[in-house]
Amino acid sequence: MGRASRGRAPAAGLVLVAILLAPVQAEIKSGTEFLSPELQRQQADEARNPAFFWVEQGRELFSRKPTPDAQACITCHAEPQQSLRGTATRYPQVDAASGRLLNLEGRIEQCRVERQGQPPFGYETPELLSLTAYVASLSRGLPLDVRTDGPAKPFYEAGKTLFERRQGQLNLSCTQCHDGLVGQKLRGDTISQGVGTAFPAYRLEWNDVGSLHRRLRACSLGVRATQFDYGAPEYLALELYLAARAKGLPVETPGIRR
The missing domain is CATH 1.10.760.10 (Cytochrome c-like domain)
Structure with missing residues (x-):
């Protein structure tokens, strides 16, 4: 995978x-x-850190519908700079519904499968790395x-x-x-x-x-x-x-x- x-x-x-x-x-x-x-x-x-290229790719994916019939991430998480700021500081965390321990990648995959009806990206794929880097970057500077x-x-x-x-x-x-x-x-x-x-x-x-x-x-x-x-x-x-x-x-x- x-x-x-x-x-x-x-x-x-x-x-x-x-x-x-x-x-x-x-x-x-x-x-x-x-x-x-x-x-x-x-x-x-940001101009010299090559990892910000992945952040930008993640920002684009966040606002894009995975398929014409599916919702984009931003549909549920409007204004992510405010609504998701601080989210990454709390992961990994236990999912209340399943009792499983999820890291940020796992939560993104869960949303993609359960909310968007799409197959998971899989670890280390460019898409999951980019989305994870973007969401985590929204908490940059905040304490774990x-x-x-x-x-x-x-x-x-x-x-x-x-x-x-x-x-x-x-x-x-x-x-x-x-x-x-x-x-x-x-x-x-x-x-x-x-x-x-x-x-x-x-x-x-x-x-x-x-x-x-x-x-x-x-x-x-x-x-x-x-x-x-x-x-x-x-x-x-x-x-x-x-x-x-x-x-x-x-x-x-x-x-x-x-």
């Missing part, structure tokens, strides 16, 4: 350090703070504030467990890098705290915009662990946990990442 990610295994020296080093969690910072000053400026400049209590609690706990669990042939956990090795270098990149505030984002390695799940799949490949499907329950739960770690940080979509 989506395109496979190409990840890279960590360098042997850092792997050894990660295994020996007990994770120490510091104040959570946005991944933008780990970019070079030039990339930070490029991300902030996902729910982790009530119906969301078991999903949050599952995500936390996955973040802390050693995985793959390298026997590494997310927390060993994203808590224990923050600020150190890995193949020329600076290890961040792994929050997803900028996704969908334009990643230089991809030369393309991709979802957070594409990045998570690359991390799974990097430690030689199982790559779950795009939209898999494991990655949805992990996405919720990462959003909770980033509570209070601003939405930065569309971001730039190395």
Whole structure:
């Protein structure tokens, strides 16, 4: 359904350090703070940030009828700059009707199927990436504030467990890098705290915009662990946990990442 990610295994020296080093969690910072000053400026400049091309495509799709007989998104969500501002800060969230955990992509797909009567786009398709980037961009600058209590609690706990669990042939956990090795270098990149505030984002390695799940799949490949499907329950739960770690940080979509 989506395109496979190409990840890279960590360098042997850092792997050894990660295994020996007990994770120490510091104040959570946005991944933008780990970019070079030039990339930070490029991300902030709509004219120079290539991801804004996807935002513009999403804006067009939002106002376009998928078929002559179907309604456009804007029919229900008039003046989206006001009506949808803040929406992305609350995702992933539990759908009250189904009890399923939905991220922003899942909610858009749900609307497309149930409200517009259309087949889902599918993860990593240009259409879904563009619509997700557009809707998320409407909340740019607002703080993340996902729910982790009530119906969301078991999903949050599952995500936390996955973040802390050693995985793959390298026997590494997310927390060993994203808590224990923050600020150190890995193949020329600076290890961040792994929050997803900028996704969908334009990643230089991809030369393309991709979802957070594409990045998570690359991390799974990097430690030689199982790559779950795009939209898999494991990655949805992990996405919720990462959003909770980033509570209070601003939405930065569309971001730039190395």
